[in-house]
Amino acid sequence: xxxxxxxxxxxxxxxxxxxxxxxxxxxxxxxxxxxxxxxxxxxxxxxxxxxxxxxxxxxxxxxxxxxxxxxxxxxxxxxxxxxxxxxxxxxxxxxxxxxxxxxxxxxxxxxxxxxxxxxxxxxxxxxxxxxxxxxxxxxxxxxxxxxxxxxxxxxxxxxxxxxxxxxxxxxxxxxxxxxxxxxxxxxxxxxxxxxxxxxxxxxxxxxxxxxxxxxxxx
Numbered sequence: 001x002x003x004x005x006x007x008x009x010x011x012x013x014x015x016x017x018x019x020x021x022x023x024x025x026x027x028x029x030x031x032x033x034x035x036x037x038x039x040x041x042x043x044x045x046x047x048x049x050x051x052x053x054x055x056x057x058x059x060x061x062x063x064x065x066x067x068x069x070x071x072x073x074x075x076x077x078x079x080x081x082x083x084x085x086x087x088x089x090x091x092x093x094x095x096x097x098x099x100x101x102x103x104x105x106x107x108x109x110x111x112x113x114x115x116x117x118x119x120x121x122x123x124x125x126x127x128x129x130x131x132x133x134x135x136x137x138x139x140x141x142x143x144x145x146x147x148x149x150x151x152x153x154x155x156x157x158x159x160x161x162x163x164x165x166x167x168x169x170x171x172x173x174x175x176x177x178x179x180x181x182x183x184x185x186x187x188x189x190x191x192x193x194x195x196x197x198x199x200x201x202x203x204x205x206x207x208x209x210x211x212x213x214x215x216x217x218x
Contacts (some may be wrong), residue, residue: 016053018043023064027105031165032061032114058116065109069123072096072110076130085137086144090183092130093157100164101175111161113209128154138186145188149199156182158209 022042026034036057040050054060075095082088100107109120110127131153138144160178167174200208 012053015043015045015049019045019050019053019060020063023060024105027061027064027108028103031104032057032108032112036060056116058114061105061109061114062117062119065105065117066119068106069119069126072099072123073126076126079130080133082134084143085134085141086187089131089134089138089144089186092134093179093183096127096157097161097164097175097179100161101168101172104165107161107165111158111209112212113206115210131157139188142188144186145192147195148186151200151202151205152195153186155200155205155208158212162212 019039023039026039026042030038036050037047039060040047043050050060054063072095075092079088079092082091096110100110108114109117109123113124114120128150132150135144135148135150135153139146139148160175160182163178164175167178
């Protein structure tokens with residue numbers, strides 16, 4: 001009994017847990033632009049309590065999604081060890097897109113950028129390393145077009161990923177078809193014309209993802 005935290009501390013821990021749980025629920029339904037007022041309401045606390053625990057949206061997002069990408073990371077690790085890079089890449093991307101279809105919050109995190117979220121920076125870095133390695137090996141193996149860059153693929157995936165929530169409103173598996181078309185466009189073919197215009201740089205890609213959103217900060 002002597003190690004039991006005081007009542008005020010217990011209430012604070014309870015409120016933080018409630019806010020985190022309800023934020024996960026609201027973000028999954030509405031995306032990371034969801035009103036923080038709605039999260040506080042569902043948790044049964046006032047806005048002041050929410051901001052006391054999480055002074056910024058980024059702080060709340062980081063808390064909610066800190067351990068949310070274990071499956072994605074594991075899929076990336078499996079893909080990296082695939083003998084055939086094309087098989088590894090396609091299986092990895094199908095796993096990623098299944099996650100985008102299931103959760104609006106996850107979709108926002110994987111397809112855009114939000115400054116100040118450590119967990120987001122980590123999963124973006126892991127995703128980039130996975131795709132970069134598979135892309136290079138696929139080009140060496142002759143299965144992926146040689147002029148494709150990592151930035152090309154990351155941007156294209158983000159653009160398609162942003163459409164996934166809308167696709168799932170008409171049919172849960174509707175995203176499978178455009179993903180298959182996208183993947184088919186990555187294949188190396190003898191008659192494939194060169195890509196027009198220069199590829200994005202890493203910095204340019206970061207700016208694009210930041211511009212895509214989420215835009216609401218509080």
